[in-house]
Amino acid sequence: MRPDLARIRRRLRTACAEAGVPADDRGRLVLAVTLLAEPALTAGETVDVATAASEPRLAVTVRLDHAVAQGSRDALPLLPERGDGPTLTWHLTGGRPAAPADLGPDLGPDLDDDRATREEMLALVARVDSLAHEQRDLKHELAETNSGVLAMYVELEQRDEQLRRAHAAIFRELEDALRPRPPVVPGLELAVHYSPTDQDSPTGGDLYDWFVLPGGQVHVTLVDAVGHGVTSTRHALTVTHAIRTLALEGHPFRDLIAHASHTLATIEPDLMATVLLARLDPATGRTRFANGGHPEPVLVTAAEPARLLPAPVPGRGVGFPDPGSRGLAEVVLAAGDTVLLYTDGLVESRKDIDEGQARLLALADADRRRPVAGLPRELVTRMHDVVLHADDTVVLALRRTFAR
Template sequence: MRPDLARIRRRLRFACAEAGVPADERGRLVLAVTLLAEPALTAGETVDVATAAADRRLAVTMRLTHPVSQSSRAALPLLPGPGDDETLTWHLTGGRTTAPADPDDDRATREEMLALVARADTLAQEQRDLKHELAETNSGVLAMYVDLEQRDEQLRRAHAVIFRELEDALRPRPPAVPGLELGVHYSPTDQDSPTGGDLYDWFVLPDGRVHVTLVDAVGHGVTSTRHALTVTHAIRTLALAGHPFPDLIAHASRTLAPIEPGLMATVLLARIDPSTGHARFANGGHPEPVVVTAAGTARLLPAPVPGQGVGFPDPGSRRLVDVVLAPGDTVLLYTDGLVESRKDLDEGQARLLSLAEACHGHPVPSLPRELVTRMHDVVLHADDTVVLALRRTPGLS
């Protein structure tokens, strides 16, 4: 080793001892200075190293005749503080004064290396302890996550039960009517919510005829559900009170206007006599019903004069549509979500007629679901959808 490099190393070690710098920190400083000084001294350059100690703090300044790049600074075992390219300064914190380093460079180096190894062992143990703590923490987080997943699943099941009960309350089951088979399917826009503005009601009048109300309230969510319920209940009350069938939509609109001024809904009414097959329809702005004969021919039943729904100007059906259903004939009532899934009403109604003919022999209880599944093979516009099917059966006269 060059004499001048040995003197620099001894000077650093004595300064560290006086300031109380630990051996491992001293070793990193000595090695950093050596890495910079040795090639400079070998090249014949001047290396100046100065030390200053105060209040157990040691500052070491090294000046070279050539600049030191940032990458070379970053590679040193002890990083210097900021400074110009030719000057490097280290600031070390000491403790109580330690014994002067062994003047023998090799023995001092071994002492420093042993201190560094001990420090490395300590850091390795701390790292192992930290990994263990992290593993325990991760295990706890995983257990908490599993618990939350289980609770979330319990909530989903509870919500599903509530939704089914709510659906039963909002959507009455088909009544048992001799001479008629009835089926229904509801498809919500949001599969996680049973609410929407498409609702229906059906019941048997005292004279044996079946009354059907199909409502599509403007909007979505709970508000539209409330509006649709309000309309179906109003029409049920008026119908059971004996109000004339042609006036039900207009009467309901006048009754509800002061109660629900923002309510707007299209309405389709049907009255079917199972014994004769006579069916009468009142349409307030709703998609036209479809009649499918027992032979499999389907047709729309357009109103002679278009009507308006509840909450619209001049509500009600201008004229009624009357048909006689033969045994095996089926009536399909639906909301616009069925035929507007591809954003084209005419195309949707044409597809519905074609599918109604293809499925005319399908069992009534599952026919609505079958039609919805086939009609919604492509959905460009999602909307609540209700489909009702009523088929006259043989046996009554």
Template sequence: MRPDLARIRRRLRTACTRAGVPADDRGRLVLAVTLLAEPALTAGENVDVAMAASDRRLAVTVRLDHPVSQGSRNALPLLPERGDGDTLTWHLTGGRPTATADLDDDRATREEMLALVARADTLANEQRDLKHELAETNSGVLAMYVELEQRDEQLRRAHAAIFRELEDALRPRPPLVPGLELAVHYSPTDQDSPTGGDLYDWFVLPDGQVHVTLVDAVGHGVTSTRHALTTTHAIRTLALEGHPFPDLIAHASHTLAAIEPGLMATVLLARIDPSTGRTRFAHGGHPEPVLVTAGEPARLLPATEPGRGVGFPDPGSRELVEVVLAPGDTVLLYTDGLVESRKDIDEGQARLLALAAAHRTWPTADLPRELVTRMHDVVQHADDTVVLAVRRSPTAARSSATG
């Protein structure tokens, strides 16, 4: 992200926070200004952003070097005032000001995304209630029902557009870690609704170890997305606070019980030391990871007592599974959509092991997508699917010795 754009986003968030603008409106404003400013800054044009607050109202004005048509304005996630010139203005209603601490971009985006997901969930519930009311009326309201269906289609497309813009926040890019190669592929059930309960998170801890979280929340649509985001965020927070790795699933479940009493999710955690290859897994009712080595058949890494996920009775991992990755070894983490496409999980896991072994030399960046493509050659049961690949670099041992 260009420094100028980062500064603009930070100024917008600070002004919105001081004015008490709700997080969902703040997120749509930041996204709208980003969509306008980023291509202009990339092209070397000027972007002037002015803000003025008074009486719990915030006015934001953006001036560009070129005019913006009304059609382009209408495509923004937060509509500005009508016009066709080079100046766009938004007026937002604020409330009680909140803390003005400078949020980092990742944290602010997560907060805005959760607010947008909650807003979408509310709109979906209102839409469903309205459908029920119309269903109880007589045939004389057919024209109103047709209009409602059109609005529903518009709403669905709007949600899809918003979530595509936020896909980087929903599905973070792999961290750059010397000695490790990481890659991911996500395949949604519905290509027009790239949300669901299958989410992941990965980051580097202060001691240099890599933490990976893979979550499959029970349910569908924006509610399951919110539950999965809440779970990954809770585990990230607890991990960065230094809570013991074996306790993270149980601790997250107990923490979220009062906040999201209906939340249920299977969880798989991994903790990898890039310098030694030592890798530990904590199972929370999730499909077993796959280990692919150089001269041996690919194999599952099950726990004798796999444990239960967040929101389930007696949550947490009963035991840790530990392996040491040699240079060139790969572990695959995935959600059940990968192995249940033919409605037989045992058959699916057997096919996955065979494919993983046959593709052991494929580039890490291409491996997850290739496995999903081949595993989904026949789909009798469609489900969201996430595949993560973690490979210890073949040069890891030499690099470590040199260092």
């Protein structure tokens, strides 16, 4: 080893020992300066080294005859201050200074350098072992943390599923409260099926109401409120209650939709809904329909193909301009005849209401002998085999069983 390089290394080690710099940091400093100084000295350049101790830090400055770029500085085992000039400076943290006896005897440049190098190598190996041990501990802690996080995630998923089930149960209870059971009427069979757009959502704007009037006639109201969510549910419920009140007060059947619209205009100015009303006399089978912008009901008889029952003049729903039914559709149901009332979600699942109504008539023909109790659900299932447009759907079935 060149004598001048040995003196530089000796000077660095002495300064580090006097400042209490750990052997591993000292070894990285000595190696970094060696990597800079050795080629410079070989090339005949001057290498100046200066040290300045100020507890608890040691500053080491090396000045070369050429500039050292930042990329070369970053490749050194101990990083100096940033820069690209010929001067490099390190700041090391010291500790307890070594006693003079700890520095060891001067055995000559080469033997002393070898001893110090071995000491520094052992310190660096010990530091690597310590870092490896810390890394293993960190991995173990991380694994335990991940295990805990995973357990917490599973628990949260379980709680979320419990909440979803609880919400679904609440929504079903809400539907039961909003959707009355069919009245028991001798000579009639009635059934209903409701299919929501989202199984986990509360009921939407498709609602119905049916009840028996004091004279024995069965009144049915089917409403499809514009919009979605709780607001549309409230609007639909408001319409069904208004029509029930007006019907029980004895207002003419033909005027119920228009009267309800005018009554609610100041109470719910934003409310808009299509409405279909049916009034059926179980004794005679006479059935009338008032339609305010709603899809036409379907009549299924034993002798003729299923057909739509359009109003003589199209009407408009509640909240629309010029609301009400212009004329009534009327039929007389014989024993075994069935009437289907539905919202547009049944026939618009493929985005074509004409195609949907054609399929509905075909299915109604094929299922004319199916028991009423399962007919609405079966129709919804088969009509929704392809769903390009999802919407709430209600289907009501009314069948006259015998003439009284």
